[in-house]
Each structure stands twice: as C-alpha cells, then as structure tokens.
Amino acid sequence: ETSYNHDQEVKNNVKNDQVKKDEVVVIPDMEYIGQFAGTYLIWQNEEGLYLLDQHAAAERVRYERYLSKWLKKDLETNELLLPLKIEISNDLLIRLIDHETEFLDFGVDLEIKDNFVLVKKIPNWFPEGYEEIYIESMIMSLLENDFTSKESLIDDLAKLLACKHSLKANHYISSLEANQLLSDLRKCKRPYTCPHGRPIIVDINMNTIEHWFNRVI
Amino acid sequence: ETSYNHDQEVKNNVKNDQVKKDEVVVIPDMEYIGQFAGTYLIWQNEEGLYLLDQHAAAERVRYERYLSKWLKKDLETNELLLPLKIEISNDLLIRLIDHETEFLDFGVDLEIKDNFVLVKKIPNWFPEGYEEIYIESMIMSLLENDFTSKESLIDDLAKLLACKHSLKANHYISSLEANQLLSDLRKCKRPYTCPHGRPIIVDINMNTIEHWFNRVI
Numbered sequence: 001e002t003s004y005n006h007d008q009e010v011k012n013n014v015k016n017d018q019v020k021k022d023e024v025v026v027i028p029d030m031e032y033i034g035q036f037a038g039t040y041l042i043w044q045n046e047e048g049l050y051l052l053d054q055h056a057a058a059e060r061v062r063y064e065r066y067l068s069k070w071l072k073k074d075l076e077t078n079e080l081l082l083p084l085k086i087e088i089s090n091d092l093l094i095r096l097i098d099h100e101t102e103f104l105d106f107g108v109d110l111e112i113k114d115n116f117v118l119v120k121k122i123p124n125w126f127p128e129g130y131e132e133i134y135i136e137s138m139i140m141s142l143l144e145n146d147f148t149s150k151e152s153l154i155d156d157l158a159k160l161l162a163c164k165h166s167l168k169a170n171h172y173i174s175s176l177e178a179n180q181l182l183s184d185l186r187k188c189k190r191p192y193t194c195p196h197g198r199p200i201i202v203d204i205n206m207n208t209i210e211h212w213f214n215r216v217i
Numbered sequence: 218e219t220s221y222n223h224d225q226e227v228k229n230n231v232k233n234d235q236v237k238k239d240e241v242v243v244i245p246d247m248e249y250i251g252q253f254a255g256t257y258l259i260w261q262n263e264e265g266l267y268l269l270d271q272h273a274a275a276e277r278v279r280y281e282r283y284l285s286k287w288l289k290k291d292l293e294t295n296e297l298l299l300p301l302k303i304e305i306s307n308d309l310l311i312r313l314i315d316h317e318t319e320f321l322d323f324g325v326d327l328e329i330k331d332n333f334v335l336v337k338k339i340p341n342w343f344p345e346g347y348e349e350i351y352i353e354s355m356i357m358s359l360l361e362n363d364f365t366s367k368e369s370l371i372d373d374l375a376k377l378l379a380c381k382h383s384l385k386a387n388h389y390i391s392s393l394e395a396n397q398l399l400s401d402l403r404k405c406k407r408p409y410t411c412p413h414g415r416p417i418i419v420d421i422n423m424n425t426i427e428h429w430f431n432r433v434i
Contacts, residue, residue, distance in 0.1 A: 033251035036261050040426065044253050053430050198431040209257065213270050214415040 027186050027201070032178050038170025041178045048206040054173055054181060056194035061184040063162035063195040069125050070154045075107040076124045084119040086135060093117070095143055103142070105150060106157065108135060127165070134161050159195040244403050244418070249395050255387025258395045265423040271390055271398060273411035278401040280379035280412040286342050287371045292324040293341045301336040303352055310334070312360055320359070322367060323374065325352060344382070351378050376412040 030043035030050055043050040069076065088096075096112055103110050109121035119135055126134050137160050145153055173181070185191045185200070192200055210216045247260035247267055258274075260267040286293065305313075313329055320327050326338035336352055343351050354377050362370055390398070402408045402417070409417055427433045 033253060033259060036250060036259075036266055037423070037426075040430075042250060042253075042259060049253055051426065051429070053432075056430065199429065202426075202429040206254070209254075209268065209419075212268070212416065212419040213257075213273070215270075 025190070025192060027182065027191055030182075032175050032182075034175075035173055035178070038172060041173065041181070043182075046206070047203070048209060049204040051202045051204075052182070052185075053194070053198070053200055054178075056198055056200045057181055057185050057191075058165065059162045059194045059196075060188055060191065060200055061181070062165055063158050064188050064190075065125070066158035066161055067155065069123060070106065070158060077107045077109075077121050078124040079121050080119065084122075084131060084135065086117045086119060086132060086139075087115070088117060088136075088139065090115065092139070092143060096139065099142065103138070106138065106142075106154070108138065110135075130161075130165065133164055137161060137164055162195055242407070242409060244399065244408055247399075249392050249399075251392075252390055252395070255389060258390065258398070260399075263423070264420070265426060266421040268419045268421070269399070269402075270411070270415070270417055271395075273415055273417045274398055274402050274408075275382065276379045276411045276413075277405055277408065277417055278398070279382055280375050281405050281407075282342070283375040283378055284371065286340060287323065287375060294324045294326075294338050295341040296338050297336065301339075301348060301352065303334045303336060303349060303356075304332070305334060305353075305356065307332065309356070309360060313356065316359065320355070323355065323359075323371070325355065327352075347378075347382065350381055354378060354381055379412055 028045055028047065030045040033042040033044055035054075036042055036051070039054060041052040041054050043052065093112060093115065096117070100110065100112055107121070107123035108119060111118045111120065117135075117139070119131075122131055122135065138157060141157055141160055142153065145156060194200055207216065245262055245264065247262040250259040250261055252271075253259055253268070256271060258269040258271050260269065310329060310332065313334070317327065317329055324338070324340035325336060328335045328337065334352075334356070336348075339348055339352065355374060358374055358377055359370065362373060411417055424433065
C-alpha cells in the first residue's frame, strides 16, 4: 500500500464540436506515441499532446461510411448464397408483415416466414461476421421508428450500426492500426466528435504541460 | 494551413510537494508508454496517466546521490594520474589562495599556480567527462558563498552539480533508460520534486480523462 498523496486537480472544458457547415476542420499532423488504458491513443506534435478515443473514432469513421453508402442512388448489395435465418418473436413478426418490402429501400431483401425471417440480400458493405446483428438491429430500429422519414431513419441506422461494432471492450491497437484509424478519421467531415456528440480528440497544449511542471518563465 | 479550432482549457493545480519528514512517498507501479517532446516520459496504470519530467527526475536522482556521497564520513576520492589544469582569472585566483585547503573538505585536492589551478584529487563519483565543469562550478560556488556553513554549502553544491548535468536539450530516451530512471527515482526520499522545487511527476486521473471524453455517466 502506498501513501501516494500527490494531489492535483485537472479541469478541462472540451467545447462541443461547433463546426460550421462549410468550415474545414483538419486534424493536425501528429506522431503516434502509444496506447493508454486500451482505449486512448496518444499522439504528439509541437503544439502538445493529443488523446484520441479509439472507439469514438472508429464509430465516426463507420458512421460516415455507412451514411454515404446508404445515401447512394444505387445501393450496393449482395445476394446471399445461403440466406440468413433470423429468429424473432411472433409479436415482432406480426408487426413486421406490413413493412416487408420497405426493407428493400435499405438494401435488405427479406422474407417473413412462420417464426423467423429469411434474409436473401444485404448491403455488400456490411462487415463480415456482423451481418446478423446488423440486420437484427435494423429490424428493431425500423419497427421502433415506425418507418417515418427515410433520411432520418438512415441517419439513425448508420449511428446504430456504427455503434454495434464498438461494443468490444478495451483492446490493443498496433501503431499501424492507430495510424490507419487516424488516416480514416482525417477523411471524415466531422472528425472531432463521435456520432453521439462525444469528443474524439482532446488535446493538451504544450503551455498547459509546461505550466504543470512549473516550466513557464 | 489548418483551421483547427478545437479549443479547450486545461487547468491544473499541482500542489507543492508537502511531504512531511517521516511520510513515505512511494511512486505507484506504472507501465511505460513513450516519450513526449523529448522531455516528458508517459506512463500509465489503472489510476490514470502520468507525465514524468525526465530532466527534473535525473536532477533529483543525482542531487540525492551527491548529497549522500558528500555527507559520508570518508569521502571517496580518486587521485588523478594526470592532474587537471583549470584556467581561471587572476582575480579569482587571488581570492582562492586563502581557501586552498578548504577544498579538501569537499574531496578536491588542488594547488594554486601562477595563472591556473592544478587539480590532483577529486571525488570518485564525479561523472566522466564532467570533471572540469564540476570543479569550475565548485570553485565559483564556494567563492561566491564565501565558505560559510559546510552543510548548506554541500546542499548548494549538490544542487548545482546535479543541475549542470541537465543542461542538454531534448534527447531521446529508450524504454530501458526510462525504466532505469524511474527505478532510481523510486529510491529517492522526495521523488516528486526536483531540487529546485519543480514537480517531477504530474498525474492525470482516469476520471478527468473520462470527463474530457464525456464518458462519465
């Protein structure tokens, strides 16, 4: 047991992402240092230190990718060689019957059976291994939202599916993966907040750090 | 050029090292992540992130080492095979004459010549390559302080020499050296501040970081 009493208070106001529509927000050049708590990637440049929430970043990247795929005129889909069988409750099946064809608008061709759903076609950008959970999520979300405005549905779905992917707990990221993630994030329109509005990158200015160490003259 | 306007304010109060005499201050176990700005070593454990000022840490380690060496009853010294010739101004030489023998108390045997000083014995823990600057610093300091209380002189000298070593600007440290420095620091009596009172380690609590990323529920 330690009597580690080096107390300190760190206060930080991360301003909400207040990016105007036409404003270009560019992530500065920075060099990867390492991973902290299996969750935050640490970077540096001459301005200071940067923490990047790897899950929030991955969510932003997937969200923007899904959104653009769904908003495309020609949905890119894949016929499944083996149709996917998804079991859902009778209660949901009954509610689903009225909307069977509407899933086509979202790149999903499904057929309602007695006590399951048979999925025959899905967007070809659904990541491998996630097809089932993505479709289940879509069904739940579309039923919940009662098939209102397609645009807002797509936005909700893109958020939801981007998020489904991020459920995994802390995991190690190599320096290569870290740089790939940053490069993907760089291409995003709003690289500083996740789809739910949480910050992706927080920077600690060099002045702040010099201040902590009483190095400011 | 970037329009990087992700603004943020980070405030931090690093409490001055208020360690009571008998209190044991232990550096927690932590894992090395990497080096930032050629100056700060970044560490982590479950409590959060730690920044360590590598120069301040090295200074603290050397200061405590020098202090204990000088306070030893038997000063460990080395006869120099080739006496060291140190040129100093006539003005200083004249002032030095009265104190020639007093340097013996600090492990330095010197002989004043016409226009230089000949050093024949030095503490054996003077680091290689730094003998000359260490002795010059000692001469200047002892003359300036007029050979008052030996105890406080030793403290001043230990600080001064520990500091002489740290003048080098940013330099890369390997993970091995980082861990060695931390291990040396662990053995110090006051591992949290450099001899001049500046902080050596600043921690950023996990709660603070979760707060930055709006991850707190």
